[in-house]
Each structure stands twice: as structure tokens, then as C-alpha cells.
Amino acid sequence: MAIEVKICGLSTAETLEAALAAGADLVGFVHFPKSPRHVPLEAAPALSGAVAGRAGKVLLLVDPDDATLDAAVAAFQPDIMQLHGKETPERVAAIRARTGRPVMKALPVSSAADLAVVPAYAAVADRLLFDAKPAPDDTLPGGNGRVFDWTLLAGLDPGRPVMLSGGLDAGNVSQALSVVRLDGVDVSSGVETAPGLKSPEKILAFVRAVKAAEAASRPSRLKKVEAP
Numbered sequence: 001m002a003i004e005v006k007i008c009g010l011s012t013a014e015t016l017e018a019a020l021a022a023g024a025d026l027v028g029f030v031h032f033p034k035s036p037r038h039v040p041l042e043a044a045p046a047l048s049g050a051v052a053g054r055a056g057k058v059l060l061l062v063d064p065d066d067a068t069l070d071a072a073v074a075a076f077q078p079d080i081m082q083l084h085g086k087e088t089p090e091r092v093a094a095i096r097a098r099t100g101r102p103v104m105k106a107l108p109v110s111s112a113a114d115l116a117v118v119p120a121y122a123a124v125a126d127r128l129l130f131d132a133k134p135a136p137d138d139t140l141p142g143g144n145g146r147v148f149d150w151t152l153l154a155g156l157d158p159g160r161p162v163m164l165s166g167g168l169d170a171g172n173v174s175q176a177l178s179v180v181r182l183d184g185v186d187v188s189s190g191v192e193t194a195p196g197l198k199s200p201e202k203i204l205a206f207v208r209a210v211k212a213a214e215a216a217s218r219p220s221r222l223k224k225v226e227a228p
Helices: 013-022 041-051 066-076 089-099 112-122 173-179 200-217
Strands: 004-007 026-030 056-061 080-083 103-109 127-132 162-164 184-187 192-194
Touching: 004 200, 013 026, 013 041, 013 200, 026 041, 026 184, 041 066, 056 066, 066 089, 080 089, 089 103, 089 112, 103 112, 112 127, 173 184, 173 200
Parallel strands: 004 026, 004 184, 026 056, 056 080, 080 103, 103 127, 127 162, 162 184
Antiparallel strands: none
16 A cells, blocks of 8 residues: 655645645645644635545644534535544544544654553544654644654554654655654645745655655565476
8 A cells, every 4th residue: 555645734725736736645734723834714615625636635623622623624624634632532532423534643752651542542543643742842732843763653553544743854754664664654844944834846855755765665566486
């Protein structure tokens, strides 16, 4: 199965088109006012409609209440919900049931101890996304451009698709893919020139880097057969 590429934090028609043209599998929209990538509800229908089935639409929310959840789902019409806050497994299950959408739960990681919660979230979420744990002075739960020790995920098999986030860019994503088996990679700040300002050139470079790394690691299907 091919490694999925998710470009998150898209907020303009130009950068959304750049992600789609580059071949992103998933495009992410952030609805969280504290984020420089925040997309207000009134801007959501135009951006969401522009995807037109060319990629999966992911709606990122942070600890949403039911009113926020309902309004955001109606505006963005997402294919997948991404929960990037401190949602409990019970809340994840409730959001999945309320929206009728698959849910990807982001889990912050800085040490092996942070992986103790994986079984509980794997039981209720459709996908798991591992991101670097925010520093004490970070104001955002993700998108901070921090990298964590990828080897912590080596050998991890939660029984759900796994995506990696946190400080990825075109220069290091191939290394990440060589360290740990992944179903997908998620980038936001790594394709920006400033917080919230996506670069079409960096988006294209990131997608190409993932595809190149995947092609390089794929074993040849051609086998030499010796004559008996």
C-alpha cells in the first residue's frame, strides 16, 4: 500500500491547488482560532468544494464541544475528522458516532511512556497520528515544527493505520520513512515560509521526497529464477 501524504493547515485556494496538483492524498483544514492556519466557517465551503474529490478532506479540531463540532462538519463536509487536543477515548468514540466520519486521533510523543495510551485510542479511532509533544511554552498542540525520536515507534503495531507528524520536511522525511514503518506522513510547518504561509514549491518538494523515498525502499518484484 502506498504511503499517504497529508498536507495540513491549508487556508488559501492557491496553496490548496498546489497540494492537489502535487498529488497529496489528504488535505487538512484547521478550525482552531488560536492557530495561524485557522479557517473560519464562512471560508470553509469554498475551500472544501474546491477539492472536488481529488483528495480526502481532513478537518482538524481541538477539543471541540458539540456545537463547534456540528457547525464545522456542516461547513467543511470532511471525509475524516482529526482530533488534536486532549480528547479522551470516550470523547473520540462519541465524536465518531456523532459525525458518522472516521476519526484520526493525534497523540503527542516525547518518550516511550507516552505510548501507554495507544491501545485505548486504537480501540476507538480509525487512524492514529503521532506528533511531537508540545514544549511548555508552545501555544499550539501541533504544527510547532518539532521532531521527536522516531525510533520510539519502531515495532509499534496498534492495528490501525499510523501517520507521522512533527517537524517533517522535504529534507528529513526520507530518513523518517527509513526508521519506522508508516502508513502516512503529515506536514504543516515544514512546507511553510512563515507560520500559516504555505509554499507551493515546498509542498511539491515534500510530496516528491515522499514518493522518491517510497520508490527507493520498495523491493523489486522481479526475481531471477535459476534454471533447474
